[in-house]
Amino acid sequence: MMPVLELRNLTKTFPIKGAFGRRGGTVRAVNDVSLAIANGQIYGLAGESGSGKSTIARMIMGLTVPTSGDILIDGVSILGKQASLAHRQKVQMVFQNPGASLNPRRTVGQSVMVPLSAHSYSGNRAARIGDLLEMVQLPAHFADRYPHELSGGQKQRVAIARALAVEPSLLVLDEPTSALDVSVQAKVIDLLEGLVADLGLTYLFISHDLSLMRNFAQTVGILYLGQIVETGPVASVFADPQHDYTRLLIASVPVISEAEAALRPHIPLINGEIPTAEDLLALRQNSPNPGPNTKEALS
Amino acid sequence: MTALLSVQNLSVSFTTYGRTAQVLHNVSLDVPEGAQIALVGESGSGKSVTMKTIMGILPIPPARIEGGAVLFDGRDLLTMPERDRQRLRGTAMSMVFQDPMSSLNPVFTIKDQLGTILKYADRRLGRDRNTRARLARVHEVLAQVRMRDPERVAAAFPVQLSGGMRQRVLIAMALLSEPRLLIADEPGTALDVTTQAQILKLLKDLVRENRLALLMITHNLGVVRETSAYTYVMNKGRIVEHGHTAALFDAPRDAYTRSLIAAVPRLTGREA
């Protein structure tokens, strides 16, 4: 079976501007990333700021051009030409900040109409908008409202409805619930899960929230400085993380129960401090067999 | 034993566009000396308004204090003359701000900003310290927040520091005048989770070493469990439940608290 999304050796480097506009070097935001997502799967990409996760999302959406490597949707490369309209129909994105991704001067209905007009939807557009709003559990008359009249959770539902308008196969969810309260987050996640089965969707779920990742994604890839350092089914990666960065990431999550605290890996403290990722990885490099030789540990 | 900080039956209303709404209803909470207390609530719960009222930075029109008292060391902050209030603020009671990006002035060095704060705090307390002594104190607090090279950090501009380091600077700012109560407003929310873990551990260590009282204001239940022994839960302007953190999380009594805890995703995955 053809994977819905495949990234092959995807790389993106940015030039650093030196003095007087001269090139001061390059930074590799995404470094040789490869992954494949099968139909109906929820793939989670976990990373902190600077990991390259947003850059990857932007390249998949055609907002940024990769330096090298390939992106295939349903087996067809989307590079080479400008992102075509067909590509735009197959892949859609839900952005992080619901307040920013909806045009403040347009009503909900007008925002959801945008993809319908862009792709020349031939059916009854008003009815379709009503259907979409119902799909995300919003009343149909919300179509006349402006974004500032809606709560964060409602705005994000509108963003989801808009992304689903032309029946994409892949949804890229870029931190879709980070800006929402936890109780609202739970409802939006429930909605997203329901839609996978109902609409036969596939998700690329990008987040820094590991607890959420554990519950929502099926396969997870841990992104550090532009590279996937560990990947696998979410239960096994969390139960037995192999890479030091994954261990540090899971150990850093503030949890609310003893059971979860027991699950977190032990991280050796350096000088009484929790080490940064660089320090931890340097430690591993310098002593290939670190024993349990430090006095205290995190968690 | 009376608490260091005691909020008693605080009620606050806000008036916008000619309409008045009650945002705090009879809020009461106590922070004993040296204790670590959390005030947790989602957006719109009123926790920010409570914090601003305690710190005295609530904009009085459009807000209005309908009733109640905020006692610090037994004295009511709400009825205190402004000059006495000024003396308390930033000295006995100080705040760690939320956003390290916007809370530091980008055009001044760290030592300039901390130095200025210290100068005015000294003036309010009637203390006399010369420039060199002030700089020494600035280096001292930067070392307290575990900066590896306090002199270099002091001479730097905020833009040269990472997010985690800036948050430590904000904590250092709060420690300058040896406060007895630290109010932390969503510390680490704007940071990565690994950096946040470092900052929370730092806060816990500092609070223990200096025997400070800590009032942690947050929406993150995990942060509450990591840092606080006693928790107040707020919803729609009211305290709906309070108790010892472990007991509260294990057996919440109030329906809202229960739904809040149930909504938090677990690292252990879904239970059956």
Place this chain on the structure above:
Amino acid sequence: MNHPDAPQQQALSNAWQNWWRFSRNPTAVIGAIIVITSVALAVFAPLIVPFPDHIGAFVDFRNRSQPPSAAHWFGTDNVGRDIFSRVIYALRVSLILPVVVLGIAIPVGVTLGLLAGYFGGWTEIVIMRITDIALAIPPLVMALAVAAVLTPSLTNSMLAIALLWWTWHTRLIYGITRQLRSQEFVEAAETLGASKSHILFREILPNCVSAIAVKTSLDAGFVILIGAALSFLGLGIQPPTPDLGTMVASGASFLPDFWWQSVLPGCAILFVALGFNLLGDGLRDLFDVEDVR
């Protein structure tokens, strides 16, 4: 946030909020009153002027240079015509000027600003450099040049001003577009497959409306002043059609004895321009608050 489920309630609530803010802003209210009054006077001029036949070529030497009185509120000019009637009629000319000038300048300027701000590259360079050059030419000087080449008339003056006025709007819209270009909702529209013209005119332009509204109001005041200045110099509408600038000019030679012939039309210019300025300032205050929210 307010969540009444009935859409009518919500719409009323928004209207209420906007009205509440507007009515408490004295600048905006006074400006609006002046503008509305001026427009009403101009529109209904033929019906309300006390001496309609004094508008054209009319002489009554017995009544010339009479000071303001109950019969003639603004007095009479040096050939006996009622100044008040002529001032009201002259308002029509004064108010037509901004309508025509801005009617040309705004569509042209806004479109060029959108194109330059969104596409960047050579489009931006070409448009913005032309704008820079045009901005360096003072409108009055341009009007003089045009009048020297063509005959002095109202149309030619409007043409001269419009030829330069679009540049201010281009610069304003260019700045806003550049800022909005990287906003998430614009990127969202791109990922949704929206066409470029949709993004420019349906996504970005609605967010410029408040800035355009403020600028238009302030501009109207300026255009009126420039129009008056041009006709003061004799480059505007030609007599005997009443025009405020011309009246100020012809009355100037009789200062200070028959002061009302020059000063009162001048006050009318002041009054109208002030109204537009106040309205523009008031709108700006209103929209600032809205953006902060």
